[in-house]
Amino acid sequence: MTSREIQEELGVTRATADAIMRQLGKTRFPGGRRVYVHRQAVYRLVEESTVL
Secondary structure, X not given: OOHHHHHHHHOXXXXXXXXXXXXXXXXXXXOOOOOEOOHHHHXXXXXXXXXX
């Protein structure tokens, strides 16, 4: 997922999406400029960060 995809899928601001990405391991493909994180890692972080 890119930062924009996190924003759209979770309905969060750009700052929040960027903060989520900073907490996770990133993937950048050779020759590419975009940075990605794994969708499962995003949702795992959301679950771990949820306070009931």
